[in-house]
Amino acid sequence: MKAARFHISGTVQGVWFRASTCEQAQALGLRGYAKNLADGRVEVLAVGDTAGIDELAEWLRHGPPRAQVERVERSAAHPNEAGAEFGVR
Template sequence: MPSLPAGWVAKRCLISGKVQGVWYRAWTIEQAQARALKGWVRNLADGSVEALFAGPQTKVDDMIAACHQGPPAARVVEVGVEDFAGDIPDSFAKRSSS
């Protein structure tokens, strides 16, 4: 994996609660693109949402904080965060559900 630019971080998040069927992925894409982040978001079979956010530390931290609220119909219970060391896409997009 190419190294991240100086000051950048990559975080994998697992968002649980009422986060499917409430436009959470679309909201995440909109919010991540507004922050010029790279990564992806997808639904998981257990009803949670998984996301990867890569970008400047402050913007990633801000995005993770926003994930605790989500779109109006969402009811977020928990946002788990861990460092990510895999491949980073060139943009932010929706991935197929897993």
């Protein structure tokens, strides 16, 4: 079980980024969350197999149609930080 944390910058709040990320992650069988941060970024924690996390990482580089992603930062995370499902916080 792998885990990764992503911080996504750009126009990523108010454009259905979290809900769309949740749909993508659930379709990939991942656990974790997507949440807005006070500084305007979105944080995503993804836990699952490497292929699923990598596929989500690629999707995060573009996001939903109204998003304008400027930067995606990826770092290691601990699998125990995720709940039983993927959700929006």
